[in-house]
Amino acid sequence: MHIVVCIKQVPDTKNVRIDPDTHTLVRQGVESIINPFDLFAAEAALRLKDRHGAKITVITMGPPQAETALREVMARGVDEAVLLSDRAFAGSDTWATATALAAAVKKLNPVDLVICGKQAIDGDTAQVGPEMATFLDFPQAACVKSLDLADQHHLQITRQTDEGTEVWKLPLPALITVVKDVGEPRVPSIKHKLRAKKAAIPVWGAADLELAPEQVGLAGSFTQVVRVFSPPRRSDRILLEGDATQQAEQLYDLLKAAKVPGI
Amino acid sequence: MKALVDPNKCTACGVCEEVCPASAITLAATMAQVSDDCTLCGMCVDTCEFGAISLPEVGTGPMANLADYRGVWVYAEWREGVLHRVGSELLGAGRKLADKRGVELSAVVLGHCLDGIGEQLLPYGADRVLLVDRPELAHFTDEAYSGALRELVRRERPEILLAGATAIGRSFIPRVAAGLGTGLTADCTELDISAEGLLLQTRPAFGGNVMATIVCPHRRPQMATVRPKVMKPTVDPRGGRIEPVEPPPECLQSRVEVLEVIPERDATARLTEADVIVSGGRGLKKAENFALLEQLAQLMNGAVGASRGAVEEGWIDPSHQVGQTGRTVAPTLYLAVGLSGAIQHVVGMQGSQIIVAVNKDPNAPIFDVASYGVRADLFEFIPAFIRKLKQEQGG
Ligand SMILES: Cc1cc2nc3c(=O)[nH]c(=O)nc-3n(C[C@H](O)[C@H](O)[C@H](O)COP(=O)(O)OP(=O)(O)OC[C@H]3O[C@@H](n4cnc5c(N)ncnc54)[C@H](O)[C@@H]3O)c2cc1C
Ligand SMILES: Cc1cc2nc3c(=O)[nH]c(=O)nc-3n(C[C@H](O)[C@H](O)[C@H](O)COP(=O)(O)OP(=O)(O)OC[C@H]3O[C@@H](n4cnc5c(N)ncnc54)[C@H](O)[C@@H]3O)c2cc1C
Ligand code: SF4
């Protein structure tokens, strides 16, 4: 079985805070981390490998620095890595991102399973996985909580819905996106760390993926960000005074006036 | 490609240099200069008060014939027999867009045994309701649902398609957009339309720390998922019509087999749906004290949430966790009790309409995002608030 895990490097939100007065972004140095959901994606792959044996390839599309993220995941036991990096990829929306990632999966064929995180904590769209599945013509399941092979050719998963959970059976090849319930990411081992450090990581650009420059990056995107701004400050910030009973009464009146359901 | 600086407008004030997350901007003698590190994130554009920065244009390739597309569509979500309320909310938003464009507003329902379902939507401003009533759609699967919706869009060519940013919408709508070859904006909280008919889609990103307005200039339909509970339904019956539609069976195929659907009707598990959420953190001190929050939530017909702090202590099941690695919620009221408001928690709840913070530490960051701050010992305040509620509800 060949599993491809997609990871994204994102700015660490610990360093992003809202200034309470100006309500603008305060950044204390921009540190990059691996999107937290993607560590769960890697863990899900590793657990399948532990149980059934598999080859795992991790891929990311990003700037050359994203290579560190790939090595970090390899240090947890992932076999191989590929970096998709090209100036032409800059400004990709989810369509263009999914186009490049799907082309990479095709180049890595045969692939039985693609695992993505539920969503990236910066762009926050949760669209890349399902769009990739469409381009690959794979069946998909989003927000997967647990998974295992049903037989050699099928995956059985439990997924989170707004209502509860669902159990699905998917034929392979398939694509899933995972949430944290798939299992706590393991810590890197010394053995794998050493291997990850030395591993050669190929870098593929648009040409390697047989994509024309107008199919990727901003040129290949359909959505355009025309304005980025700080969310409006909450104008209604009020600190309630008095002892607990007085505060309780004030809060009740405020919530009643705001017509909160259930009050 | 990189951000463009207009030398005639730039005053070399340096403001953009500080906001660029890629450190791609440096200040030359007379103007800002953008290096190849630029990721085209767009952050700098709005910070320049002189309007000196812009991003290059998107999307070449064959342009859709825009004038062929007319009408506003709303995907009205139906789940296992019931309509989700986001459908009527979207009809409220869609009505405004349709009126500005002078076009029809249609709702689309996919499901099975839909008798009476169309009638439930007509009062909210729809000119017509399209019903696809097929056994293949009895349970949700991404392939069958996206296949059906894609087919209807191909036939009728609406200019705008809105859907709820629910678990279902966020899962299969990207498949619709990708299959149609058009852009999709996620989880919008504001929609407007320009004079030329361009849908201005505003959404939070970076965990809500940043708002972005996004357009899809060259492709149709313009597609967006919209966050539930943000738009308001309006009662506006127009004597609309109900039209059953039959897509060809090959559009309804799914390779996925749904083995089991396990609803958790338990109010506590239904965090994303609740109007009121009472969340607790480490300040609760022990598991038993969550009973206090349960009681309060019940009085307001709400659900109980938790910080990761409380989950890590083992006081409450992880399914209640709100935040970056938990659930994202946006209720009408979010009551944060004895939790500090770490950014990873805040990103999961700051879309809430009213946030109340109960904390004894005046410097707790949760107060920065709170509409109403209650600086108090929770073990005094919560019982007092419960008493007040009971007194009002009993009387
Ligand atoms: C403020 C802002 C708002 C935006 N809004 C939109 C929008 O509404 N619509 C739109 O189409 N684009 C939008 N974009 C662009 C979008 O963020 C990028 O296309 C981004 O590359 C992917 O989207 P995401 O971060 O939302 O990923 P998601 O779709 O949330 O990511 C899901 C999973 O896909 C995989 N994945 C995502 N990106 C990569 C990658 N680069 N390499 C490997 N795996 C990856 C990971 O497994 C990840 O967990 C926006 C960008 C910004 C800055
Ligand atoms: C990658 C990553 C992902 C994460 N994801 C999440 C996530 O999804 N959700 C999440 O919540 N966290 C998440 N965290 C953890 C987060 O950073 C915080 O550690 C966590 O939210 C803290 O929980 P807390 O607020 O309950 O505890 P604390 O920070 O310890 O806060 C307890 C608060 O209770 C107050 N208090 C104590 N006693 C009383 C009293 N008697 N009356 C009133 N107030 C009192 C204190 O003043 C304090 O402010 C994540 C962290 C990382 C690194
Ligand atoms: S913010 Fe505008 S005016 Fe100031 S340096 Fe940047 S581009 Fe020039």
Ligand code: SF4
């Ligand atoms: S678009 Fe983003 S990366 Fe490029 S210069 Fe502006 S802020 Fe920096």
